[in-house]
Amino acid sequence: MSIDWLSGPLLQQLNSGVILLNTQLQIVYINPYICRRADIQLESVQGKDIFSVFTDAPKAWLSRKLNSVLSLQSPAFSSWEQRQYLFKLPHLRPVSSANEYMAQNCNMLPLTEPVTGEHYVCLLIEDATDAYVYQNQLQQSNLQLQQVNRLDGLTGVLNRNYWQQQLEVEVQRAARYQHPLSLLFFDLDKFKRLNDDYGHQAGDLVLIEVAKLIGSLLRETDLFGRYGGEEFAIILPDTPLDGAIEVAKRICRRVAATPIAYKQQNLMTSVSVGVSQFSSADSADDLIQQADLALYQAKRNGRNQVVTYYPGLIDSLKKVKTN
Amino acid sequence: MALTALICDDSLLARNQMKKSLPGAFDAEIVTATNGLEALNVLRSQEIGVVFLDLTMPELDGVGVLEAIKAEKMDVFVIVVSADIQPEMQKRVMDLGALAFIHKPVNTDKLSAVMRQYGLI
Amino acid sequence: MTDLSFTEEQRDCLQELINVAMGLASDKLARFLNTFVHLQVPAIGLVSAAEIPEQFRGQYQGLNSSMISLGFFGDGGLRGETILLYQLDNAGKIAALLGYDDDATSEAEMLTDISSILTTTFLNGLADQLENSFSYAAPRIISSRDSDFISKLEQTAFHWQLALKVDIRYELTDYSFDCNMILLIPGEAVLKLKTILDHVLAEF
Numbered sequence: 137m138s139i140d141w142l143s144g145p146l147l148q149q150l151n152s153g154v155i156l157l158n159t160q161l162q163i164v165y166i167n168p169y170i171c172r173r174a175d176i177q178l179e180s181v182q183g184k185d186i187f188s189v190f191t192d193a194p195k196a197w198l199s200r201k202l203n204s205v206l207s208l209q210s211p212a213f214s215s216w217e218q219r220q221y222l223f224k225l226p227h228l229r230p231v232s233s234a235n236e237y238m239a240q241n242c243n244m245l246p247l248t249e250p251v252t253g254e255h256y257v258c259l260l261i262e263d264a265t266d267a268y269v270y271q272n273q274l275q276q277s278n279l280q281l282q283q284v285n286r287l288d289g290l291t292g293v294l295n296r297n298y299w300q301q302q303l304e305v306e307v308q309r310a311a312r313y314q315h316p317l318s319l320l321f322f323d324l325d326k327f328k329r330l331n332d333d334y335g336h337q338a339g340d341l342v343l344i345e346v347a348k349l350i351g352s353l354l355r356e357t358d359l360f361g362r363y364g365g366e367e368f369a370i371i372l373p374d375t376p377l378d379g380a381i382e383v384a385k386r387i388c389r390r391v392a393a394t395p396i397a398y399k400q401q402n403l404m405t406s407v408s409v410g411v412s413q414f415s416s417a418d419s420a421d422d423l424i425q426q427a428d429l430a431l432y433q434a435k436r437n438g439r440n441q442v443v444t445y446y447p448g449l450i451d452s453l454k455k456v457k458t459n
Numbered sequence: 460m461a462l463t464a465l466i467c468d469d470s471l472l473a474r475n476q477m478k479k480s481l482p483g484a485f486d487a488e489i490v491t492a493t494n495g496l497e498a499l500n501v502l503r504s505q506e507i508g509v510v511f512l513d514l515t516m517p518e519l520d521g522v523g524v525l526e527a528i529k530a531e532k533m534d535v536f537v538i539v540v541s542a543d544i545q546p547e548m549q550k551r552v553m554d555l556g557a558l559a560f561i562h563k564p565v566n567t568d569k570l571s572a573v574m575r576q577y578g579l580i
Numbered sequence: 581m582t583d584l585s586f587t588e589e590q591r592d593c594l595q596e597l598i599n600v601a602m603g604l605a606s607d608k609l610a611r612f613l614n615t616f617v618h619l620q621v622p623a624i625g626l627v628s629a630a631e632i633p634e635q636f637r638g639q640y641q642g643l644n645s646s647m648i649s650l651g652f653f654g655d656g657g658l659r660g661e662t663i664l665l666y667q668l669d670n671a672g673k674i675a676a677l678l679g680y681d682d683d684a685t686s687e688a689e690m691l692t693d694i695s696s697i698l699t700t701t702f703l704n705g706l707a708d709q710l711e712n713s714f715s716y717a718a719p720r721i722i723s724s725r726d727s728d729f730i731s732k733l734e735q736t737a738f739h740w741q742l743a744l745k746v747d748i749r750y751e752l753t754d755y756s757f758d759c760n761m762i763l764l765i766p767g768e769a770v771l772k773l774k775t776i777l778d779h780v781l782a783e784f
Contacts (some may be wrong), residue, residue: 196680197680197685200678200679200680201693204612204697207608207611207612208608208609208612208697208700208701208704209704210696210697210700210701210704211696211700211715211716212693212696212697213692213696213716213718213719214718215692215718215719215720217688217721218686218688218689218692219686219689241718243718
């Protein structure tokens, strides 16, 4: 049985696009799949340059590709993952998909007419919109999951785990490029008392509001995390000690001056801040320990203030303890 | 007395392809060698009219064979048959006295054209 | 287990056919890219799936590498996959090589473009030598500069025990660009290849 009759109806009904071009990249044939979607008539585009019909197609790149197919007599490909589409065509999910045009996979094949020996290039175009949509959804979900994994559930600042990872990164960066790096540790003053007097709901609200307030005082590049309970920490990249002390003082002033409304009452709170600066021999742990010691000293000095770490600090703390 | 032709290639397939592609009009006795050293031994011990020489071979490569032929002033036609298409390589072997350079894969048409040109058939 | 190993004649035959295919590919690439691409004599051998990541680690660990895969199918049950490995210290070289002067082409796209050109040109030549013809799947980036490709490779489940592995090196004559291609033909298809090689041998 001859199957010569098959190619006609197949090209008519094929659920993929077929475009046949000659060596001048002029249109020889386009199947109905493409004609309908592009709203063109085969008769009116035959013999025309492909780029004069599909004016939005990436001409420089695509003609180079098509010429590679013709001169090497090897197939070429285009994937929606690298280039969402070659030709602006509508897709069949106008409602359920946000993107406007059909995502496409395209095979470009070298063909030779058996009788004349003339060369052609055939573009086979497949609709990859579904894959494109699923991939986007997957990426969105992954991004959300990643966010969730990095943030503190109550306050929305970085959680301790992720914050510490970031500190390691910043310490390495500061060491390699010899950039300044500072660290703030702070603690809400008399937070236990607040919880006892007004309840945990009030305590949570204060944590949320203070985090929001301090977040608004920081730069995009500062890394603000909740270290535990009412203790927070801020990495200040590219910031020398004097700059860090300024930030710390501003935080101290603003928190003390900002009342937090809770059930028709205004709750007042304050923070104590410890500041440390990275120097080349320090590890991330050293830096945390220094800021924590300074914070301890700030509490001991009477709270609502900033203390900067200095190498003798640990000795003076020991003295206080032994006294 | 008929001409003797030497086919020198490390690949058995290539040697067989070569034998099979020689034009019917080429009336010669065929001997073979599987590397350059073997080829030189054959060239030194018997009268060879034409060598079909591969370039990439173990022991001694085609360039080495051409250098020896030149140094020892052997009177033999050399047709290089190689998959190496670098223009520099082609120039190098022609400078060393090769008659012609045929790109693999060999076939009767390519061989006939070259051999007719040099009066071998 | 079925014997996948080659006889000396089969190995010789494959080596010669690959050499010729490389020559043909060099010629075509030289014309298309306007620069001479030298393909180096390959190493051919059987490898087990388990060895592959270790071998690649030895060669590419710590380098800024990308890996692109391209699958192919031929007649007579022949099939396989090529993996192209690039060191990405100078992606601009690839753009220049391809003649891309617009900025609209992403690095990923350049990698898949150059990969399909280098791979299919060689494989078409090999298919011709085997009196076969290949059809190809679109190239896929297995890893790019953002990811450690050896760990990706370790996660990749290979559905074969042994495969024929052919190493091919592409090098521009001015050494401005080079890459390695690994041609893998998995177990079952190796048997088919042996049958095809026997046919070629029987012809001569």
